[in-house]
Amino acid sequence: AMISEDDFHHSANATYRPAGSNLRADQEALLGKLLDRPPPGLQRPKDRFNGTYIIFFSLGIGGLLPWNFFVTAKEYWLFKLRNCSSPTAGEEATGSDILNYFESYLTVASTVSSVLCLMANFLLINRVPIRVRVLASLTVMLAIFLLMTALVKVDTSSWTSGFFAVTIVCMAILSGTSTVFSSSVFGMTGSFPMRNSQALISGGAMGGTISAVALLVDLAASSEVTDSTLAFFLTADVFLGLCVGLCLLLPRLDFYLRPVWPACVFPSEEQPPQDHPSVPSAAPGSGESSPPPLRPILKKTAGLGFCIIYLFFITGLVFPAISTNIESLDKDSGSPWTTTFFVPLTTFLLFNFADLCGRQVTAWIQAPGPRSKVLPGLVLLRTCLIPLFVFCNYQPRVHLHTVVFRSDLYPVFFTSLLGLSNGYLSALALMYGPKIVPRELAEATGVVMSFYVCVGLVLGSACSALLVHLI
Incomplete structure (x- = not known):
């Protein structure tokens, strides 16, 4: 049957099909398929040279690359946070305390600021235009990364505690603003075909892969720690500047200006062109200024939310707390592979690359669907990965002395399986979220989906400490 454009409702942010329309339940669940294949009369313009796809992929990289570089530069923080000018015994004790708990402080600062900024972003969806937030x-x-870049070559040995406080504050601000940026852009993709959501998600995994490669290059070159870190931070600065330019370019693309429906991106500044008179524009000020309704979003995305939370719970439980402490069985040989490069290669690079591959596969294969019981079944099946990692050569072992998998190939295979399953299943669930709600709630749903990710990672990180004590 032909679908009339009159069946669609229009708001200041989007055009959507009302919940009471005659769509079957499974059709409503996969509204994205309807959007990717618009009916006659609502034809979507061609994405020339895949420009929109490339832009969202690049925004995915830029949104997470600075945070990844911030965390990856572990040797730099160890260098900067110890007193480098022959400290006294009392000063060394203070420095040791800071170094011992530095990663814990970073985790707390990052998590708390991310959750608070996610809540603030949800409340500001209808109050602050998305372009302003992005x-x-x-x-x-x-600005934060330019500040941290400037401090790389500054001697901070005389004010270690002050530098530590500045670092924690910068990490909290960076994590919070990165969360606002990522969740806002993800909500933005809800008004585009599903492949653009996939591009953004895959770009985030590419950011992790780039940071892992940078770590390996640093280890191989064995250069001055401040020189390598300066290169890291300058790379992040360039990517952030590129993201600013891409965000300014996006509204000028024909694919953006004339989508199937008025996109939710930057609605206050872009008007539908005159050659599409059938798509009315909302009157200024007609949009609601109150926060989006949370209950219908939670109700619609409950199943996907469980999948996302449990996915990242299992991933956070194993990676990196367990996987980074799995040592090569031939470590005593003293070869660089078994000592220096084993963990960076088999943990950081392999996981991030497998995660990227899993997310990229969703560009061609999108199964199972959002209502399928197979999806949560596959998510629960990942629980089997926990004992597989535990019974590799994890060290030190206090309670469980038996090592079942006595080969270095096992952690390689298990890490690949962890990354592939995490990338593919999480990308599916995140892509489906904004597509199973009314179009006017797509952006708010993107923020809620980001909150699910945050909850899963927090639970996984918290429980990983307990699992470590049980081994």
């Missing part, structure tokens, strides 16, 4: 968060991220 560009403001990018500007703050760039």
Whole structure:
């Protein structure tokens, strides 16, 4: 049957099909398929040279690359946070305390600020235009990283405690603004075909892969720690500047200006072109200024939310707390592979690359569907990965002395399986979220889906400490 454009409702942010329309339940669940294949009369313009796809992929990289570089530069923080000028015994004790708990402080600062900024972003969806939120968060991220870049070559040995406080504050601001940027752009993709959501998600995994490669290059070159870190931070600065330019370019694309429906991106500044008179524009000020309704979003996305939370719970439980402490069985040989490069290769690079591959597969294969019981079944099946990692050569072992998998190939295979399953299943669930709600709630749903990710990672990280004590 032909679908009339009159069946669609229009709001200031989007055009959507009302919940009471005659769509079957499974059709409503996969509204994205309807959007990717618009009916006659609502034809979507061609994405020339895949420009929109490339832009969202690049925004995915830029949104997470600074945070990844911030965390990856572990040797730099160890160098900067110890007193480098022959400290006294009392000063060394203080420095040791800071070094011992530095990663814990970073985790707390990152998690708390991410959750608070996610809540604030949800409340500001209908109050602050998305363009303002995206560009403001990018500007703050760039300013923070320029500050940290400037401090790389500054001697901080005389004010270690002050530098530590500055670092924690910068990490909290960076994590919070990165969350606002990522969740806002993800909500933005809800008004585009599903492949653009997939591009953004895959770009985030590419950011992790780039940071892992940078770590390996640093280890192989064995250069001055400040020189390598300066290169890391300057790379992140360039990517953030590129993201600002891409966000300014996106509204000028024909694919953006004339989508199937008025996109939710930057609605206050872009008007539908005159050659599409059948798509009315909302009157200024007609949009609601109150926060989006949370209950219908939670109700619609409950199943996907469980999948996302449990997915990242299992991933956070194993990676990196367990996987980074799995040692090569031939470590005593003293070869660089078994000592220096084993963990960076088999943990950081392999996981991030497998995660990227899993997310990229969703560009061609999108199964099972959002209502399928197979999806949560596959998510629960990942629980089997926990004992597989535990019974590799994890060290030190206090309670479980038996090592079942006595080969270095096992952690390689298990890490690949962890990354592939995490990338593919999480990308599916995240892509489906904004597509199974009314179009006017797509952006808010993107923020809620990001909150699910945050909850899963927090639970996984918290429980990983308990699992470590049980081994």
